Amino acid sequence: MVKVAAAQIEVTKNTLKNLDKIIEFIKKAASKKVDIVCFPEASLVHSKNKKTLKNIPIKKYIDIIKKSCKENKIHCIFGTNVLEGNKIYNSAFLIDDKGKVIYRYNKVNLWVTEKEKVNGKKNKVVKTKFGKIGIIICWDMAYPEYVKKLGKQGAWIIFCPSYVINYKRELGSYEQIPYVRAFENSAYFVYNDAFAKDTVKYSYICGPSRIYSKIRGKEGMIIADLDHRKVLGLRKRYGLV
Numbered sequence: 001m002v003k004v005a006a007a008q009i010e011v012t013k014n015t016l017k018n019l020d021k022i023i024e025f026i027k028k029a030a031s032k033k034v035d036i037v038c039f040p041e042a043s044l045v046h047s048k049n050k051k052t053l054k055n056i057p058i059k060k061y062i063d064i065i066k067k068s069c070k071e072n073k074i075h076c077i078f079g080t081n082v083l084e085g086n087k088i089y090n091s092a093f094l095i096d097d098k099g100k101v102i103y104r105y106n107k108v109n110l111w112v113t114e115k116e117k118v119n120g121k122k123n124k125v126v127k128t129k130f131g132k133i134g135i136i137i138c139w140d141m142a143y144p145e146y147v148k149k150l151g152k153q154g155a156w157i158i159f160c161p162s163y164v165i166n167y168k169r170e171l172g173s174y175e176q177i178p179y180v181r182a183f184e185n186s187a188y189f190v191y192n193d194a195f196a197k198d199t200v201k202y203s204y205i206c207g208p209s210r211i212y213s214k215i216r217g218k219e220g221m222i223i224a225d226l227d228h229r230k231v232l233g234l235r236k237r238y239g240l241v
Contacts, residue, residue: 005037011194025037029072032223036130079161092105134159147181
């Protein structure tokens, strides 16, 4: 059994404010005995301006998150924009409970407004002490075969940090995608939106057959206990992955 949390926190252009919020919710999750807490897409550095990004000491801020994970003995997934050379990547970092970055994923399937960013090239499952997990970012989940590669590689939990802008169209269908991805991969899916003026503000933790916890329209954190044996049984029965 693994206890996971999705922290639907406020994401702003103020990186220090975002960092404080991440640290605050790492502590809150640890107090609830959470094993892995997930934060939204670009929850640390939300800016896409190269001049602004050059002046942000991103390594220093990531080190602060690493230290907090170690002190609170918790795994953490968070999103951030990263400037490397002259290229901007939309990245997600996985930090373990010893304060080490064990995986960094660069978003492959960029949304149409992310023209200033560079696509990531690949993804893979991550081996953790909880078993194999997968990480994607927001619009990645619109590509079923892309997500299914993680399921076929053995990911039994898939985390999806997101910043879903509310365009007020196709919301009904878009909100069902995580549930469908959970079903077709016989896996748990942790869909983690940001709390901001322009977002949908809807996060939930679901499995192939039910939604375990959800939050909408407010800042907060949802938690669920996930049982590896349940999805293993479904994988044998359905044979989808």
